[in-house]
Amino acid sequence: VKAVIITIGDEILIGQTVDTNAAWIGEQLNRIGVQVEKNISIRDAHDAIHTAIDEAWEQAPLVIMTGGLGPTGDDITKQSLADYFNTALVFSEKVHQRVQAFLTKRGYSMNSNNKDQAMVPEACTVIDNPLGTAPVMKFEQNGRWLFSLPGVPFEMKEIMHKEILPRVKADFQLQPVKHKTIMTYGMPEAFLAEKLEKWEAGLPAQVSLAYLPSPKGIKIRLSVYENASEFDDKLKQAVSELKAIIPGNVFSDSETELERVLLENLKKYGLRLATAESCTGGRIASVLTSVPGSSDVFNGSIVAYQNAVKSKLLNVPEAVIAEYGAVSEPVVKYMAEGVMKQLNADAAIAVSGIAGPGGGSPDKPVGTTWIAIALKNKVEAQRFRFGSTRDVNILRAAYSGMFLLNSVVRETYEQ
Amino acid sequence: VKAVIITIGDEILIGQTVDTNAAWIGEQLNRIGVQVEKNISIRDAHDAIHTAIDEAWEQAPLVIMTGGLGPTGDDITKQSLADYFNTALVFSEKVHQRVQAFLTKRGYSMNSNNKDQAMVPEACTVIDNPLGTAPVMKFEQNGRWLFSLPGVPFEMKEIMHKEILPRVKADFQLQPVKHKTIMTYGMPEAFLAEKLEKWEAGLPAQVSLAYLPSPKGIKIRLSVYENASEFDDKLKQAVSELKAIIPGNVFSDSETELERVLLENLKKYGLRLATAESCTGGRIASVLTSVPGSSDVFNGSIVAYQNAVKSKLLNVPEAVIAEYGAVSEPVVKYMAEGVMKQLNADAAIAVSGIAGPGGGSPDKPVGTTWIAIALKNKVEAQRFRFGSTRDVNILRAAYSGMFLLNSVVRETYEQ
Numbered sequence: 001v002k003a004v005i006i007t008i009g010d011e012i013l014i015g016q017t018v019d020t021n022a023a024w025i026g027e028q029l030n031r032i033g034v035q036v037e038k039n040i041s042i043r044d045a046h047d048a049i050h051t052a053i054d055e056a057w058e059q060a061p062l063v064i065m066t067g068g069l070g071p072t073g074d075d076i077t078k079q080s081l082a083d084y085f086n087t088a089l090v091f092s093e094k095v096h097q098r099v100q101a102f103l104t105k106r107g108y109s110m111n112s113n114n115k116d117q118a119m120v121p122e123a124c125t126v127i128d129n130p131l132g133t134a135p136v137m138k139f140e141q142n143g144r145w146l147f148s149l150p151g152v153p154f155e156m157k158e159i160m161h162k163e164i165l166p167r168v169k170a171d172f173q174l175q176p177v178k179h180k181t182i183m184t185y186g187m188p189e190a191f192l193a194e195k196l197e198k199w200e201a202g203l204p205a206q207v208s209l210a211y212l213p214s215p216k217g218i219k220i221r222l223s224v225y226e227n228a229s230e231f232d233d234k235l236k237q238a239v240s241e242l243k244a245i246i247p248g249n250v251f252s253d254s255e256t257e258l259e260r261v262l263l264e265n266l267k268k269y270g271l272r273l274a275t276a277e278s279c280t281g282g283r284i285a286s287v288l289t290s291v292p293g294s295s296d297v298f299n300g301s302i303v304a305y306q307n308a309v310k311s312k313l314l315n316v317p318e319a320v321i322a323e324y325g326a327v328s329e330p331v332v333k334y335m336a337e338g339v340m341k342q343l344n345a346d347a348a349i350a351v352s353g354i355a356g357p358g359g360g361s362p363d364k365p366v367g368t369t370w371i372a373i374a375l376k377n378k379v380e381a382q383r384f385r386f387g388s389t390r391d392v393n394i395l396r397a398a399y400s401g402m403f404l405l406n407s408v409v410r411e412t413y414e415q
Numbered sequence: 416v417k418a419v420i421i422t423i424g425d426e427i428l429i430g431q432t433v434d435t436n437a438a439w440i441g442e443q444l445n446r447i448g449v450q451v452e453k454n455i456s457i458r459d460a461h462d463a464i465h466t467a468i469d470e471a472w473e474q475a476p477l478v479i480m481t482g483g484l485g486p487t488g489d490d491i492t493k494q495s496l497a498d499y500f501n502t503a504l505v506f507s508e509k510v511h512q513r514v515q516a517f518l519t520k521r522g523y524s525m526n527s528n529n530k531d532q533a534m535v536p537e538a539c540t541v542i543d544n545p546l547g548t549a550p551v552m553k554f555e556q557n558g559r560w561l562f563s564l565p566g567v568p569f570e571m572k573e574i575m576h577k578e579i580l581p582r583v584k585a586d587f588q589l590q591p592v593k594h595k596t597i598m599t600y601g602m603p604e605a606f607l608a609e610k611l612e613k614w615e616a617g618l619p620a621q622v623s624l625a626y627l628p629s630p631k632g633i634k635i636r637l638s639v640y641e642n643a644s645e646f647d648d649k650l651k652q653a654v655s656e657l658k659a660i661i662p663g664n665v666f667s668d669s670e671t672e673l674e675r676v677l678l679e680n681l682k683k684y685g686l687r688l689a690t691a692e693s694c695t696g697g698r699i700a701s702v703l704t705s706v707p708g709s710s711d712v713f714n715g716s717i718v719a720y721q722n723a724v725k726s727k728l729l730n731v732p733e734a735v736i737a738e739y740g741a742v743s744e745p746v747v748k749y750m751a752e753g754v755m756k757q758l759n760a761d762a763a764i765a766v767s768g769i770a771g772p773g774g775g776s777p778d779k780p781v782g783t784t785w786i787a788i789a790l791k792n793k794v795e796a797q798r799f800r801f802g803s804t805r806d807v808n809i810l811r812a813a814y815s816g817m818f819l820l821n822s823v824v825r826e827t828y829e830q
Binding site (some may be wrong): 010011012013014015016017018019020022023024025026027028030036037038039040041042043044048055059068071072073074106107108111112113114131133152154158193210212238266275278279280281282283284285286288289290292293294295298299300301302303304305306308309313334342343344355356358390394 | 429432442443460594629636692694713714719720721723759800806
């Protein structure tokens with residue numbers, strides 16, 4: 001089955017918004033075995049929408065469309081779809097009640113713009129939108145489908161997971177697809193590829209391989225698109241061979257993110273965590289607490305952006321900061337021990353670095369970062385040299401810290 | 416003048432890469448007065464490339480294409496363009512010498528893949544690529560133009576600036592364009608639209624309006640695409656009228672993000688900031704420290720995920736937590752005062768809430784969040800009711816906290 005993704009919004013075409021919806025939807029469709037032929041981004045304009053649908057359906061029977069469903073005047077997708085399908089907008093009691101309930105729960109009352117949201121094209125099937133007031137619509141014509149979803153990413157994702165993907169899986173006859181994703185950290189792509197060259201050459205021809213690099217690590221994905229069920233054993237074998245080649249770098253073979261793996265391991269061994277963050281500025285704490293249930297393990301963090309805070313709250317001696325500088329091995333070790341004591345934890349991650357763009361020196365250029373790991377009465381530290389981009393440096397420091405602690409916990413307890 | 420952007424690459428369609436090239440090119444074209452009609456992303460396949468060019472030229476005389484020009488086997492754009500324009504690939508001595516000079520300078524010698532890069536379609540004009548070995552091509556047909564550029568972002572950007580944009584400006588007769596973006600927070604889209612209905616009706620017909628909502632606030636964008644220079648005064652007037660209608664909700668009329676506006680205001684009035692975060696888990700600290708130079712203003716944060724940390728480090732009396740619960744007005748007020756004192760700051764944001772999915776009760780359902788703002792010797796708190804999605808609740812709590820503090824600072828100092 002082939003699909004085309006259409007994203008609607010002037011803001012995409014003038015470059016004010018980067019279209020992340022198309023990439024996300026493409027990945028989801030690919031996972032269930034739907035091949036995306038094309039992404040089209042267009043303006044909020046009737047002729048553009050109509051032309052895009054024509055072009056899309058010429059190439060694929062499944063069209064996923066996002067955007068232009070808000071309650072304001074510049075959002076015209078609903079009317080445009082009604083025109084395209086020669087149908088009238090009619091009042092839907094069901095949608096009206098849903099919008100009303102949605103607003104009441106949040107303490108708002110309905111206004112005329114919200115009332116308009118209960119008008120939907122007669123020819124469509126309305127699908128539930130659990131997180132917003134915009135209607136989700138499904139149109140069918142000659143065995144071809146078109147779904148129209150709101151463009152707000154978190155609403156769109158929830159609707160895709162709960163409503164769209166299950167329908168597509170059930171109603172198109174999709175060939176089962178198998179993916180196996182192994183999560184690695186700490187080895188750059190070129191080195192990884194070199195190290196895995198032989199292993200790669202030994203994979204069956206039907207198994208395709210992709211490296212998906214990001215500052216959060218490199219995912220190695222094995223995919224089988226045809227007769228997938230016959231490859232279960234081969235995939236399992238490939239994964240265990242891979243883990244034997246780079247045991248220290250694989251942190252998950254079930255596509256679980258590093259922050260979740262770390263929290264699970266800490267919970268398993270009854271360890272409570274605290275972080276002391278300088279250049280990461282709370283990013284580690286923020287990533288960890290984005291995981292539901294993190295409070296089972298995470299006590300909190302001291303974000304010591306100022307040196308005075310490092311001394312006062314983390315007990316880093318001022319003389320040590322003066323002698324070695326805030327970005328140094330002794331300082332991060334003191335930070336890790338200090339936060340573990342202050343927050344009554346069993347394990348700690350401490351980070352101090354120069355994220356940039358300012359603050360670098362010939363001795364400690366931008367990207368220089370020290371990370372310390374404390375576990376019970378053990379403390380160790382490591383220096384990293386990241387790049388020149390502030391955001392990426394912060395992210396790399398945060399994930400390197402979590403990876404290091406996860407490795408130390410495994411070394412200590414997994415014997 | 417209208418344009419279509421075509422980006423080529425399998426990795427875009429399976430969601431492995433987010434297409435940032437199209438957004439960047441769109442912004443650049445829009446700035447010089449070219450209206451982008453459509454972005455198309457397609458696979459590395461001849462039929463897909465040919466169909467995309469047909470569709471693009473049907474709607475616009477200018478096509479900018481990126482991707483598929485690398486030296487490896489999956490890059491087929493050059494051959495595909497030669498086929499489309501019924502022309503042969505011929506050896507270009509000029510390109511050969513440029514590639515050779517490029518490689519020599521970097522200490523490499525030419526291999527057969529590089530030699531192939533000197534083969535270019537006879538019908539095209541070759542344009543200089545100062546940063547790479549891939550040829551940049553320009554095709555002309557019946558007054559329509561097609562540029563083919565490499566997809567590597569930094570190469571593409573350099574070529575656009577140095578070669579493509581100057582040619583487009585010189586050879587098409589371009590009209591200047593004007594945009595004005597106003598940033599708002601704290602009012603949902605439907606209510607904003609209702610409040611601005613009259614104002615909107617009073618805008619000149621040539622001024623188009625768009626609402627761009629996100630958990631970080633709603634941007635209101637005014638655009639003029641024709642005779643833009645005549646609308647300077649009208650746009651200025653529209654912006655000041657808008658600010659008069661919702662003075663408390665507009666935090667920027669220069670498209671600056673809330674975190675930057677807050678840091679600028681704090682700096683302007685000589686105030687240093689600290690945050691005490693429970694449900695936001697360090698997100699506010701993380702967002703603020705992602706801004707370069709935030710250390711001028713930001714002292715740090717205490718992420719008190721555990722109640723014990725709230726008592727020990729933020730001096731929230733245990734009896735108050737026991738009586739009112741951790742998510743309550745007195746607790747966030749104590750947190751704000753406590754962190755301000757501990758981190759020696761002049762202003763503080765404190766947040767405690769139930770981000771979900773667990774932890775809710777009939778009395779305090781998921782989404783219930785208390786935020787306190789402390790400024791010098793003043794403390795105030797406000798209750799919010801966000802939704803049911805953890806990530807969005809955290810983001811909304813973080814931005815609501817920053818918005819509240821920014822409002823209090825403005826009220827206090829902007830008289």
